Amino acid sequence: MKNQIRKIPYARIVCDGNEQKYIREVLDSGWLTTAGKSHEFERLFSESVGVKHAVSVNSCTAAMHLALEAIGIKPGDKVFVPTMTFTATAEVIRYMGADPVFLDVDYGTSLITPELLKEAVSAHAEVKTLVLVHYGGQAAEMLGENGILSICRQHAIRVIEDAAHAFPSREGGRMVGGLGKATCFSFYANKTITTGEGGMLCTDDEGLAERARIMRLHGINRDIWSRYLGTRSDWAYDVVAPGFKYNMPDLNAAVGLAQLERAEEYRTGRQRCAEYYFRELARIPCIDLPVLRVNPEDHAWHLFPVVLKPDAPVARDSFMERMSENGIGTSVHYKPLHRMTYYRERYGLKPENYPGAEKRWQGCVSLPIYPSLTKGELGYVCSVIRNLLA
16 A cells, blocks of 8 residues: 655754744844844854854855965965865855865765875875865764874865864764864755854964954954944944955844754754664665764764665666655755866866766765654655665
8 A cells, every 4th residue: 555645845944943032133123134143153153163263154155265265275276175065165266266176085975085185185286275075964084193184284285174064063072163274064044053044164263263254244354233233433444355245144143043052952853864764774775875984973964865776776866756756855965066067177077087976976865854854754755765666
C-alpha cells in the first residue's frame, strides 16, 4: 500500500521564539537600520564563537569580500578555493581583480584535506591565500601538527574561512570562528540560524575588524547612525576609502538575536534528523551517506547530502523529480565551479583534474534536514527513498 503523499519542503524556517518581540522593539524605537540590535548581535555572536570581534553585514558574500579587502588582496593575486562550493566563495576573489585557483575536494566529505592542500602548494607556490569552506556544517581538518593551519603557517598562506554552513560547529574542541585570519558566516533564510539576509565577519585581528567596519558603510570613519539617535549635533564624519553598502539593519539583527538564543537547540534537532537518516538509509547499497570526520555533536548539520552511485536504479535528476512527485523537496550542493561556464572558460578548467568533486557531484542530493522535521516526516522521506532505490 502506497504512503499518502505528504508535503515536505527542502527547507522550513523556525521563527517561534523571541523574533516578534525583538522586531517590535526595533519598530517601537523609531530607527530600523543599523543600531543597538546589530551591536548586541555582534557582541553575543562573538562570545558564542569565542572571538574578539564580530562585524555584522548583509550577507556572507559581503563578509568574505570585506575580509579579502582587509587583508590586502589585489589585482593579479591568486587565491586557493575549493571547486565544490557556491559561486560566492570564488566571485569575491574576482571582485578584487584576483584569480581563484580551484582545488579538488575529498569525495566523502566535500572538504579540502591537508593532502590536497599540500599538492596544491607544491604546484602553486606563488599562492599565499586560501579561502577554505567548511562544507555542510562539518569543519575541515584545521588543527594539529599536520592540519591545514600548520601547512599554511609553513608556507605563509593566510586563511579566510567560509563558514556559511558551519554555525555552530567545532574542530578539535574549538568553535569554528577564530581559526583563520577571518571567518565568515551566513544567516541566509535557509541557514542554521537566520536573519532573512545577513552575515557576520569574525576575527581576533583588531585592525582587520576596524577596516571591515569602515568599509561596510561607504568607507565612513564612524558609525554615522549614532548622529540620528542622539540629541547632540555631532554630524561630522570623513570618508577614508571608497567602501561598500554592506551593513546589517536592526530589523534583521532582531531576528538573529532570537535565533542565536536557540542555536544549539536547532543544531540538536538537525542532528536528530541526521541520525535517523544514517540509521534508516544505511542498508541501501546504491547510495553513499555523508562521511563524518568530527563527532556528531561538533557538526552543525546544515546539509545531509547523499550520493547516488552509478549503479542506482534511477539517476540523480530523475530521483529528484520522483522525490518531488512524492511531495519531498531536495537540492544539489553543488555543481562544482570548474563546470560553471564563466570559470571553465576563463581558466580553461577540465573535469578530469577534479576527480573527487566530479565523482561526488554526479550523484549528490541534499535531503531535508531541519529541527521541525517530525519522526513521521522523516519516516516518510526514508520510505520513499527505499521505494525508489529498491
